[in-house]
Amino acid sequence: MKAVVMDGVGQYGVADLPEPVPGAGEVAIRVAYAGVQWGDVLVRDGHIPLARPFVPGFEAAGRIVAVGDGVAPGRVGEEVVALVEGGACAEVVVAPDVLALGVGDAPLRDAAALGWAGPTAYDLVAQVGRVREGDRVLVHAAAGGVGTLAGQAARAAGAASVVGVAGSRARAAYAEGFGYDRVVTRDAFPQVLAEDSFDVVLDPVGGATRTANLALLAPHGRLAVYGGLGGAEPVQVPADELLMRGVSVLTYNSALLARTHPDRLAASVRHVLGLLGARTLRVGVGAELPLDAVGAAVAGLATGTAAPGKTLLHVS
DSSP: OEEEEEOTTSOEEEEEOOOOOOOTTEEEEEEEEEEEOHHHHHHHTTSSOOOSSBOOOSEEEEEEEEEOTTSOGGGTTOEEEEEOSSOOSBSEEEEEGGGEEEOTTSOHHHHHHHTTHHHHHHHIIIIISOOOTTOEEEEESTTSHHHHHHHHHHHHTTOSEEEEEESSHHHHHHHTTTTOSEEEEGGGTTGGGTTOOEEEEEESOOHHHHHHHHHHEEEEEEEEEOOOTTOSOOOOOOHHHHHHHTOEEEEOOHHHHHHHOHHHHHHHHHHHHHHHHTTSSOOOEEEEEEGGGHHHHHHHHHHTOSOSSEEEEEOO
16 A cells, blocks of 8 residues: 655655555544644654654545454445544554444544544533633634634634634634634734633633733633644642632643543544534645645644645545
8 A cells, every 4th residue: 555654854755555454443544634743843843852764644534445353344334434543544454443444424534634623622611611601712822723613613602702813814813703803813822812701711822822811811711722823831829829810720631531531532522513414514635735745734734834634635
């Protein structure tokens, strides 16, 4: 099969490799689309230590072509979206049965665009941030995969206002089509929101942005942390001050959830797939590229020059 292989210095090439065979509790998927996401940047840059050479790609959509022991044979032929620990940038990928979810009425291409972002956005809004009727919500990286879905999820949960932060005016304009009342640019944050306060803030950035988010929390507000796009700068969170204001800092790690409670993650994937199939949730695809363009796709994501919306690799 054709597969992308990343070497020891982060360079990508397409090679011929043996097709993987599913083990117990696994399925093999003929990949139609592979998603590009921030985890690919972290792997390329060495922030996630994985043995190399490595076949990248953490999310795939396609059709099951084989199953391992303990998996219902009737799954062969099913169209699924799968969350994996690597290997999606190939013609065939092996995935855990529990994390290969049937797409139902959702178009396969749209399901592919959900990837890890779909359950992450839903869990951040419903489980971590616990957005309720009348809440004021602030979402960083509003034009990204999680951000465009989280804006819609917060609106569906009854938020009174949903405000986003995006990296440029163009990205802000793009995000405004996904449930936001207002989207401000990153260079204007936090000054432009100095008179506002929020019940829930979704923060994948960290550093000075995280400190500013804490200051913007209303009494009993929740800061949901799920990444560190801004680097590893430490943030001081004084517990006594949080207690006096009644505010909370909570974290979410979807990769850890996949290892510890994959059934919970799978339930969230099913939920968003159902919304997508019912046309009550929209995804945005920014670019659809061939498999050998993965290097350019990851570079575009890293530098912020990629088109707004999800980048998909069309594999087969």
